[in-house]
Amino acid sequence: MTISENLKNFKKALPKDVTLVAVSKTKPVSDLMEAYHAGQRVFGENKIQEMEAKWQKMPEDVEWHMIGHVQRNKVKYMAPFVSLIHAVDSLKLLKEINKEALKNNRTINCLLQIKIAEEESKFGMDEADAASLLASEAFKKLQNIKIVGLMGMATFTDDERQISEEFQKLKDVFEKFKIQDPRFKILSMGMSGDYKIAIEHGSNMVRVGSAIFGERNYE
Ligand SMILES: *Cc1c(COP(=O)(O)O)cnc(C)c1O
Numbered sequence: 430m431t432i433s434e435n436l437k438n439f440k441k442a443l444p445k446d447v448t449l450v451a452v453s454k455t456k457p458v459s460d461l462m463e464a465y466h467a468g469q470r471v472f473g474e475n476k477i478q479e480m481e482a483k484w485q486k487m488p489e490d491v492e493w494h495m496i497g498h499v500q501r502n503k504v505k506y507m508a509p510f511v512s513l514i515h516a517v518d519s520l521k522l523l524k525e526i527n528k529e530a531l532k533n534n535r536t537i538n539c540l541l542q543i544k545i546a547e548e549e550s551k552f553g554m555d556e557a558d559a560a561s562l563l564a565s566e567a568f569k570k571l572q573n574i575k576i577v578g579l580m581g582m583a584t585f586t587d588d589e590r591q592i593s594e595e596f597q598k599l600k601d602v603f604e605k606f607k608i609q610d611p612r613f614k615i616l617s618m619g620m621s622g623d624y625k626i627a628i629e630h631g632s633n634m635v636r637v638g639s640a641i642f643g644e645r646n647y648e
Pocket residue numbers: 452454475496497582619620621622636637638639640
């Protein structure tokens with residue numbers, strides 16, 4: 430199937446209140462343009478310089494989401510245009526994003542990444558660290574960033590019960606934070622392999638790559 434067919438089928442099955450981030454990492458601009466012509470406007474990348482290069486080549490009405498781990502020294506490359514940074518995991522990083530957002534006269538929307546998987550390799554904060562960050566005076570001083578929700582990745586496993594439990598845990602944390610801060614609106618969870626389970630557990634933003642663009646080729 431072609432990218433536009435994949436996209437149309439995927440969109441049909443997706444509840445209306447769930448935003449699809451088309452994860453286009455490693456894929457050429459021609460593939461992104463095929464998705465664009467099929468109506469897709471929200472794209473996710475996990476490398477800042479790759480995203481910047483694609484931003485320069487793609488139409489202006491694309492929304493660019495940084496879904497990968499962010500190195501502080503690269504924030505400046507995306508600060509002029511990024512619309513949502515999914516994987517914020519420290520106050521230090523938030524301060525850098527705030528600084529670069531200010532330089533560009535913007536407010537940058539961010540999600541806090543919460544660690545829900547059991548794998549050591551997955552980044553993210555635990556609930557207590559996130560809560561104390563949100564309550565801190567240092568955070569409240571940051572005028573050019575806005576935390577609009579949470580993001581998480583489940584363990585890579587075939588055990589659907591475990592995936593369900595991890596997503597439900599994130600949903601519970603999201604609801605708790607939302608009571609304290611009405612700016613919490615986005616719960617980013619679910620990828621090609623587990624988006625259905627994520628939506629059952631309250632996800633309203635899925636990040637889907639291979640189910641739309643095909644398998645990635647890392648060479
Ligand atoms: C690559 C990636 C995705 C998409 O993965 P697929 O399995 O191809 O859908 C989603 N989220 C993050 C953080 C990623 O790095």
